[in-house]
Amino acid sequence: xxxxxxxxxxxxxxxxxxxxxxxxxxxxxxxxxxxxxxxxxxxxxxxxxxxxxxxxxxxxxxxxxxxxxxxxxxxxxxxxxxxxxxxxxxxxxxxxxxxxxxxxxxxxxxxxxxxxxxxxxxxxxxxxxxxxxxxxxxxxxxxxxxxxxxxxxxxxxxxxxxxxxxxxxxxxxxxxxxxxxxxxxxxxxxxxxxxxxxxxxxxxxxxxxxxxxxxxxxx
Amino acid sequence: xxxxxxxxxxxxxxxxxxxxxxxxxxxxxxxxxxxxxxxxxxxxxxxxxxxxxxxxxxxxxxxxxxxxxxxxxxxxxxxxxxxxxxxxxxxxxxxxxxxxxxxxxxxxxxxxxxxxxxxxxxx
Numbered sequence: 005x006x007x008x009x010x011x012x013x014x015x016x017x018x019x020x021x022x023x024x025x026x027x028x029x030x031x032x033x034x035x036x037x038x039x040x041x042x043x044x045x046x047x048x049x050x051x052x053x054x055x056x057x058x059x060x061x062x063x064x065x066x067x068x069x070x071x072x073x074x075x076x077x078x079x080x081x082x083x084x085x086x087x088x089x090x091x092x093x094x095x096x097x098x099x100x101x102x103x104x105x106x107x108x109x110x111x112x113x114x115x116x117x118x119x120x121x122x123x124x125x126x127x128x129x130x131x132x133x134x135x136x137x138x139x140x141x142x143x144x145x146x147x148x149x150x151x152x153x154x155x156x157x158x159x160x161x162x163x164x165x166x167x168x169x170x171x172x173x174x175x176x177x178x179x180x181x182x183x184x185x186x187x188x189x190x191x192x193x194x195x196x197x198x199x200x201x202x203x204x205x206x207x208x209x210x211x212x213x214x215x216x217x218x219x220x221x222x223x
Numbered sequence: 224x225x226x227x228x229x230x231x232x233x234x235x236x237x238x239x240x241x242x243x244x245x246x247x248x249x250x251x252x253x254x255x256x257x258x259x260x261x262x263x264x265x266x267x268x269x270x271x272x273x274x275x276x277x278x279x280x281x282x283x284x285x286x287x288x289x290x291x292x293x294x295x296x297x298x299x300x301x302x303x304x305x306x307x308x309x310x311x312x313x314x315x316x317x318x319x320x321x322x323x324x325x326x327x328x329x330x331x332x333x334x335x336x337x338x339x340x341x342x343x344x345x346x
Contacts, residue, residue, distance in 0.1 A: 112280060161302075
């Protein structure tokens with residue numbers, strides 16, 4: 005979550021005055037061009053009860069309270085060699101509400117942009133409010149932000165039932181060769197029945213859509 | 224006489240999210256390194272990490288849209304929201320804000336090679 009003064013500058017970040025993020029994950033392997041390994045990008049584990057989704061309607065919410073965060077002057081500081089020296093510790097809270105209408109359905113069967121992935125996708129809209137406070141006394145409280153308050157072309161929202169990596173339907177020899185560290189080279193594809201059983205037993209509050217793959221293909 | 228748990232300072236490293244450190248072997252894996260997609264190597268000096276900018280999932284522009292998940296070896300729900308707005312700081316100044324949020328909830332294979340269930344937010 006970023007703050008800007010006066011106007012947005014998403015390219016050169018000249019007007020960015022704050023970058024709140026929770027930090028990287030721990031190094032998952034030693035491969036890394038700068039000695040810091042490879043890490044998951046700015047991701048936190050949260051209680052599943054924070055998330056509520058009705059996939060079929062494109063509606064849902066994510067409510068997170070008092071999440072530990074770090075404050076950096078801008079994006080560059082937080083991903084460069086200064087990533088371990090944030091300006092301050094911070095706490096953020098945010099509410100995201102997704103709502104319809106679903107403006108586009110897609111089925112991706114062989115995605116390759118960024119990963120091997122597949123799934124059914126429902127593009128919708130979202131509204132967000134958030135607040136932050138830091139150990140140095142800075143405070144911020146947002147007004148609601150949604151597609152109407154966003155810079156044209158810079159708002160996006162989507163729901164997906166997705167599988168990627170080793171869960172990708174065609175995960176096989178090609179992927180095993182490509183993965184060099186962060187993945188799990190040489191391991192066989194997972195048993196789909198085992199995975200489905202795990203999902204069914206999950207406490208995740210996601211209502212599964214009655215919208216089937218066959219329906220998705222017709223859009 | 225009472226015993227108190229010592230604070231685990233390893234969980235408080237600046238720049239590292241404690242909630243993933245606590246997961247140990249269940250820590251999820253980042254989406255893979257694909258040099259054609261731009262984020263490799265991290266020429267700014269920080270850790271190597273991978274994320275596509277928010278955009279249509281059917282985008283074929285490298286690094287934009289497409290895979291919006293930040294966790295690989297994952298099956299489940301993915302939600303994203305990128306919006307902008309305004310707000311006020313503690314001194315009453317109006318500022319603009321931009322947020323790129325993602326949430327993943329489902330089954331994934333952790334660093335330990337085992338399957339786990341979890342819910343994660345990219346903030």
